Amino acid sequence: MRLHVVGVGGAGMSGVARLAWQAGHSVTGSDLREVEYEAIGVPKKAVKIYHGHNARNVSGAEAVVVSSSIPADNCEISEAFRLGIPVWSRLEALDRLLNEKEALVAVAGSYGKSSTAAMLSHVFYEAGFDPSVYLGAPLPNSMGNARLTEGNLAIVEACEYKDEFLHLSPTHALITNLSVNHEDFFGSGLSRIAHSFGRFVRPGGKSIKHLYYCRQDPGTIASQIGDVAGAVSYGDSEADCFAEISDVSNSGIWTYRVTLRGIRFSEIKTNWAGAHSARNIAGVVALCSDFGVSAAVLERSISSCPPLEGRFNITSWRGGYFIEDNARQPEQVAATVGAIRRWHRDARIVVALGHWGRLNRRATDQYVQALKSADIVLIAPSAPFELSCGGPEPPGSDIGFAHALRCYGIRAIVGPLSEFEPADFVMTGKELVFAVVGFQSFAPDFKVLKDKAIQNA
Incomplete structure (x- = not known):
């Protein structure tokens, strides 16, 4: 059977393509960005990958697999429907495989x-x-x-x-x-x-x-x-x-x-x-x-079994620890901060919260409560971000969130990590635990901050 996978470069869809190939099916795929075969985990000649979406990519396919993030008016999906080719969701394809x-x-x-x-x-x-x-x-x-x-x-x-x-x-x-x-x-x-x-x-x-x-x-x-x-x-x-x-x-x-x-x-x-x-x-x-x-x-x-990437991953340095965690929901943020406090009760906890970490349609108080064990919270400015999980961030939401945190006695700072040095947060006699939570919003700047700390340790 020939399957065509729309958005084959994504983590979920690449897995579908790999399983289909391992099951002996003929597989093609398309993605808006260049996709490395190594990222999919298949030999280069095993799967034909098209750069960009085009209606002709589905020609000859017996089923088209799409992720929930692909819009319904995608040209390949529209062509599949026109040709009478079955269109399966990711989990529908997995259920069949x-x-x-x-x-x-x-x-x-x-x-x-x-x-x-x-x-x-x-x-x-x-x-x-x-x-x-x-x-x-x-x-x-x-x-x-x-x-x-x-x-x-x-x-x-x-x-x-x-x-x-x-x-x-x-x-x-x-x-x-x-x-x-x-x-x-x-x-x-x-x-x-x-x-x-x-x-x-x-x-x-x-x-x-x-x-x-x-x-x-x-x-x-x-x-x-x-x-x-x-x-x-x-x-x-x-x-x-x-x-x-x-x-x-x-x-x-x-x-x-x-x-x-x-x-x-x-x-x-x-x-x-x-x-x-x-x-x-x-x-x-x-x-x-x-x-x-x-x-x-x-x-x-x-x-x-080691933790997955982005799940409470710890890097140590002379002044304390850096932690990367994929927490997004208020409950997840509370669990991460609570785990840090349980681990090092007297540490100074600095949390960098990406825009995926506070969804605009949630009550701000949920996140304030989740962060109440932290000493300092760094908030990603909302201006550069047009979309989060709940939709567009309202203008000034970062300032309002910072104000709510300060009302609970938490020091809140709005700004990119690139503006800071590790020494800015060190307090004499206390270990520093610096945690970044959210969907990797701070990842590049966070790496720079980590590298600075480790080089100067």
């Missing part, structure tokens, strides 16, 4: 999907299951973010945006949480997104046989799945599986004590940080143990 697997594990939720799916993939790989994998972020090992194997198990990160996850037919589903997200589609409240998750866990004829959900979810996903027979809960002390932080070392090794169905199951030491990681670990333990993975293998494999 993986439909012969005996077990398909879908990891869904407003956030924490990539981290949880990465842990699951690593554990099952170490346990000898040889899983097929599709994630939104590359694993820090040779598996990459997508691979097709002969094994009978597949793990898929299932995105809820535009109800895309409804195209999957999983046998197992793990729901990390439910939060206001993708407001351009679901709106600013929880009702529409909660309805979609309810449809996902009760998809009529495509019934999920095994369901795992987090009881600590503030978005009340539990109320959406309470009538699903046999659902396994995790997260708090009343759940089927519970992980609590028992220790954290100065070097950043976290120890989690895990209880499974009322019995002490294991103690796990890992670089995955914070209370949110404890919940993810509990979900992984609950699901993997039902597949027969032993406590010893779970301890060893979770401990050896």
